[in-house]
Amino acid sequence: EDQVTQSPEALRLQEGESSSLNCSYTVSGLRGLFWYRQDPGKGPEFLFTLYSAGEEKEKERLKATLTKKESFLHITAPKPEDSATYLCAASANAGGTSYGKLTFGQGTILTVHP
């Protein structure tokens, strides 16, 4: 069974204090590893897709990296507006009916204080 686990469950940072969020996955043949941001009362907002170990993607203060077992979301010099829940999800290379199915982690709640 595909599994995705995120840590920590919650992270409190001071503005400007860089840190990383972890996503561990167990998937039979990873097709893609996705990061989403979710603000309270809203649906998940797409951030990145990573396809192969060693791949990195950046957007503003966020950088996502991928290894064969984990993905990291690095946040550099965060601002209060970066406060949100960050969700990690994996899709498997299983053909047919499982194609495109995302297995989500439970999320990391990030709070950035001014």
Next chain:
Amino acid sequence: EAGVAQSPRYKIIEKRQSVAFWCNPISGHATLYWYQQILGQGPKLLIQFQNNGVVDDSQLPKDRFSAERLKGVDSTLKIQPAKLEDSAVYLCASRDTHKADTQYFGPGTRLTVL
């Protein structure tokens, strides 16, 4: 480009009542998903449509949940009868099957069952 639309945004019902949620995906997206997100957890896939056919409904509680996607565009998810444990946010997502793996989410419907 308009995003995924969902309605209603909020719904409160008594247990054993029925409820229906509506989703309009991004124009041209052939694949549509319904997810259930319980408070403090990541989204869990309920059902996946490709055009108007069901691709995966293995995690849909079929004794009480049903979904349809007539004409391959809008979709409706129904719960009948509702239980207390159905209280959650119901998210709809869509994907352009021929272009990318990314799923785009709507704002969700928050259901409270009393």
